[in-house]
Amino acid sequence: MSQYYELYRRSSIGISLTDALDDLISQGKISPQLAMKVLFNFDKSMTEALAEKVRSRLTFKGHLDTYRFCDEVWTFIIKNPSFRFDNETVTSNKIRIVACATRDSSANR
């Protein structure tokens, strides 16, 4: 079993990889077991790349509409969020935050 989270598969790069693997499976070029191994490699590479190659910081505010904590996973739905990156601000109507626990994470409930 892989020790890395699978949540990055729901990102755009993860969905693109899943679609590409589905195409190859439907064409009979690879097996589903091999596709799962590729996805495990993606989980590892994506986690390490975010930890090592990204150094930007972000602050965001908004109105908390829904919160949920289940199986060590926090899910928030934020209404009218505003993200402030290093030198720009991005706004949206609604956003969903899915956060898994780090090794030294703490959650006061």
Next chain:
Amino acid sequence: MSNSIVGEVYHHVILDVIANSRSDFEENGVDDATLRELQNLWQSKLVATDVATFPWAQAPVGTFPIGQLFDPVSGLRTDSLDVTAPAVANSPILNNIAAIRAVQQMDTFAQQHGNSNYYSPPTPSLPQSATNISFDSSAIPNVQSNPNNTAPFPSYSSNSLQLPTNQTADSPIINDHSTANVTSTGQEHAPDSSSTNSFGGLLLPNQNSPKKSELGETESSNTTPANSRNDVPQTDGAIHDLDDAGSPSNFESNRFAIAQKADAEIYEVLKKNRILQIDGTIEDNEDEKKPPVDTPSDEAINSDLDDPDSDEAPETEEGSDIGQAIVLCLYDKVNHHKNKWKCVFRDGVVGVNGKDYLFFKANGEFEWI
């Protein structure tokens, strides 16, 4: 802007996954070409999402002015094409675009210099609405990926494409579908075998027509010359394409079959891209076809249970994040005091407004209403 590093990080992830998966592919007996096909598929689908600018998709196609691409004296300047060669070689779609734009720029150059001897392709008159149609390149079934990452077009030397020089009356440019050529003096010349364009496509000056062996055909004795045909001369492709059909009627039937096939492919693409039904099963529509059943008068038709609790649409399910703004990350701390929430996130991907952003650390302050 943190969006600028997204393409680089994604490119690193793709290369890392492909490199780590090579041993798994070898263990399963899958050849390396399939792994390259996976990489090409992955990259093309990621480019289609347009969430960032990717290094493998950046090709300065069509950014050069005409004077920079073409020199009227020496012909095509290959030094300007060498700049785009490494980037274009990785994308077969961009190769086609580059070739089309090169021909368009040559036509524009010829028209600007008022040279009427040059063949200018007919410009189709499209309705105004047709110019706004945008196609998804990943949905076109005919686009083939190039596994070898080689450009499908030959590299031309500076002598193979020449720009127009002043044509004299003795050297007219002769098209294949003209039965007699009239010079500037008004005299008619029979088409000479040395100057006749036996190739039905676009030929540039000082360029000989390709031989039939280059077109993949064999010389046959019963081939009808183009001048003796009774049908309308063809201007949009090689004349020899008609020989495969045999006769004009057979050619018409082939055209009809090709048109039917194209319609079927367009129908399949539209069927895949249609909006899916999300508000119930498909069988729900069959209730409208059934005859109305008399309901008892004491039944509460306008019951309070029919009205939703709020005017807003119900919240979507957990798995339907496609198209939504979403943050995928890890959390360090989540604290709340009364209705004030403070969160510390890290190693996250933000997908909002059709773009992706990456962060190393994020602080969030929310107020629960």
